[in-house]
Amino acid sequence: MAKTAAEYFENLRESRVWRSIFRSGTGTSTLHRSLAIQQNIFLHLFSTKVRRRMLNFSATWYLGTLTFGTFVILVVTGILLMLYYHPSVPQAYADTKDLQFVVSSGLFLRNLDRWSAHAMVLLVFAHMFKVFYRGAYRPPREFNWVIGVVLLLLTLLLSYTGYLLPWDQLAFWAITVGSNIASAVPLLGNKIHFLLLGGNLVNANALLRFYVLHCMILPLAAFFFIGIHFWRIRKDGGLYTQQSEPAAVRPQPVGKEAQ
Amino acid sequence: MTDPPSKDKKDFVTGVDSNARKSPRRVVFVTRRTSAQVKAVDEDQVQTFPEVLFRALVAIEVLSILLVWIALLFNAPLEGVADPSHTPNPAKAPWYFLGLQEMLHYFPPVVAGVLVPTLVIIALIVIPYFNINIEAEGLFLQDRQSRLRICYVVAVAMSLFLTYFHVYVALVPTLIVIAFMLLAAQSSPQSASPFRRYLAAQPLSYWIMTWFLFELVVLTVVGTFFRGPGWSWVWPWRN
Numbered sequence: 001m002a003k004t005a006a007e008y009f010e011n012l013r014e015s016r017v018w019r020s021i022f023r024s025g026t027g028t029s030t031l032h033r034s035l036a037i038q039q040n041i042f043l044h045l046f047s048t049k050v051r052r053r054m055l056n057f058s059a060t061w062y063l064g065t066l067t068f069g070t071f072v073i074l075v076v077t078g079i080l081l082m083l084y085y086h087p088s089v090p091q092a093y094a095d096t097k098d099l100q101f102v103v104s105s106g107l108f109l110r111n112l113d114r115w116s117a118h119a120m121v122l123l124v125f126a127h128m129f130k131v132f133y134r135g136a137y138r139p140p141r142e143f144n145w146v147i148g149v150v151l152l153l154l155t156l157l158l159s160y161t162g163y164l165l166p167w168d169q170l171a172f173w174a175i176t177v178g179s180n181i182a183s184a185v186p187l188l189g190n191k192i193h194f195l196l197l198g199g200n201l202v203n204a205n206a207l208l209r210f211y212v213l214h215c216m217i218l219p220l221a222a223f224f225f226i227g228i229h230f231w232r233i234r235k236d237g238g239l240y241t242q243q244s245e246p247a248a249v250r251p252q253p254v255g256k257e258a259q
Numbered sequence: 260m261t262d263p264p265s266k267d268k269k270d271f272v273t274g275v276d277s278n279a280r281k282s283p284r285r286v287v288f289v290t291r292r293t294s295a296q297v298k299a300v301d302e303d304q305v306q307t308f309p310e311v312l313f314r315a316l317v318a319i320e321v322l323s324i325l326l327v328w329i330a331l332l333f334n335a336p337l338e339g340v341a342d343p344s345h346t347p348n349p350a351k352a353p354w355y356f357l358g359l360q361e362m363l364h365y366f367p368p369v370v371a372g373v374l375v376p377t378l379v380i381i382a383l384i385v386i387p388y389f390n391i392n393i394e395a396e397g398l399f400l401q402d403r404q405s406r407l408r409i410c411y412v413v414a415v416a417m418s419l420f421l422t423y424f425h426v427y428v429a430l431v432p433t434l435i436v437i438a439f440m441l442l443a444a445q446s447s448p449q450s451a452s453p454f455r456r457y458l459a460a461q462p463l464s465y466w467i468m469t470w471f472l473f474e475l476v477v478l479t480v481v482g483t484f485f486r487g488p489g490w491s492w493v494w495p496w497r498n
């Protein structure tokens with residue numbers, strides 16, 4: 001008799017090692033499944049139960065989930081790329097070339113990081129508009145919407161700072177064009193521009209600053225705010241259910257529901 | 260659902276002490292405005308583990324497969340080493356900033372590069388803090404005449420402004436959105452066509468956000484594909 005994957009998984013959950021790691025214990029009862037969420041430092045950000053209809057594709061198009069997916073891919077590919085990259089001029093360009101032609105799978109890693117970054121920007125915008133059009137910014141979710149706006153800005157900054165790292169013509173001039181906008185800020189413009197680049201032009205200092213922002217500060221900030229974002233969904237009572245869903249799946253009036 | 264209590268009958272009893280020290284028994288006061296009935300419907304719920312996590316995993320898995328496939332087929336661009344003495348023409352920002360760069364073509368940097376983005380971010384942040392966005396009533400369902408008048412004034416002012424600065428790229432989406440707003444003003448929840456019923460129900464925030472989305476897409480697409488040397492207009496399918 002062949003065991004099903006589910007049975008293998010149950011056996012694994014019963015093993016002594018697994019039980020020493022996860023505090024929840026085994027079993028398929030509702031209690032055990034709730035504990036699996038509650039007793040896990042990461043999963044307890046989520047509620048133990050959700051409304052079934054919010055799992056429908058039409059409810060969220062899974063856009064938030066997919067944004068998170070791209071973020072995870074970017075962290076993994078990004079860390080691997082860091083192993084081959086020096087943020088110095090002109091070594092950065094040489095390293096990128098090596099990734100392209102010498103490092104095994106380097107080309108693939110770089111492609112995946114690049115395209116996932118574009119995908120994340122697209123997805124975060126799509127997620128924001130989807131949330132807006134279903135009216136899910138309504139109280140008590142106001143602040144989670146604001147955290148979302150912070151995440152949108154972090155996503156744009158992450159992508160923008162990453163753009164400079166290959167140190168090719170495309171990178172250099174895109175950042176030159178973009179950072180010149182900072183100079184237009186009244187009064188403080190040139191100071192901000194200088195602070196951002198560590199000089200008056202895009203140079204080795206700018207590369208180092210963008211590297212630190214891209215690989216350290218911004219990802220940490222994103223982790224932090226994504227954590228709050230997820231936790232707030234639970235605290236705000238799960239996903240917003242009222243609007244923009246097909247009438248057929250709206251809750252029936254109480255009278256009809258109670259058989 | 261039960262009917263709201265009728266106006267003439269008292270819907271609560273007084274005379275029960277609400278001081279917990281004196282009389283430990285508490286009574287729920289049912290006033291006219293509140294209802295003792297729980298209105299929320301018990302919904303069908305599922306366990307996060309394993310159902311939600313499994314679905315999220317499948318969604319991310321499908322996305323990963325798609326991205327891996329793209330990464331295998333298409334190479335990320337890599338040009339020559341950065342050379343400050345050799346400016347490419349045009350020098351373009353990353354695509355998600357090309358809407359901004361397109362605006363920089365028409366307006367001074369303080370306006371297009373600082374003022375507009377700042378206002379957009381502030382506007383996004385304050386959306387959930389305005390009751391008008393929470394209630395989200397159809398824009399033209401109340402005060403139709405005066406609101407229509409404001410709509411006309413805004414439309415003419417924006418069209419003049421955009422024409423004056425030759426921003427025809429942004430003028431076209433504006434006019435299209437305004438045309439739909441006027442159609443919405445002529446529609447009502449009783450309209451025969453479902454599309455017009457839909458338009459009639461849309462609140463102010465919907466119109467502003469849709470206009471913003473439309474402009475964002477059009478300006479970004481124009482900046483990405485339709486701009487060549489010296490930011491001149493080019494047709495992407497020529498040469």
Ligand code: HEM
Nearest residue numbers: 060062063064065067068128136145148149151152239240
């Ligand atoms: C890194 C970026 C982001 C990630 C990873 C993320 C992730 C998520 C996830 C997984 C959900 C659950 C439901 C869904 O998929 O819609 C969600 C909900 C939500 N997101 Fe985001 N999000 C991000 C950015 C944003 C942005 C930019 C906004 C808006 C400005 C936003 C506002 C919200 C709100 C208000 C909800 C609650 C929706 C509800 O209660 O129905 N998020 N987010």
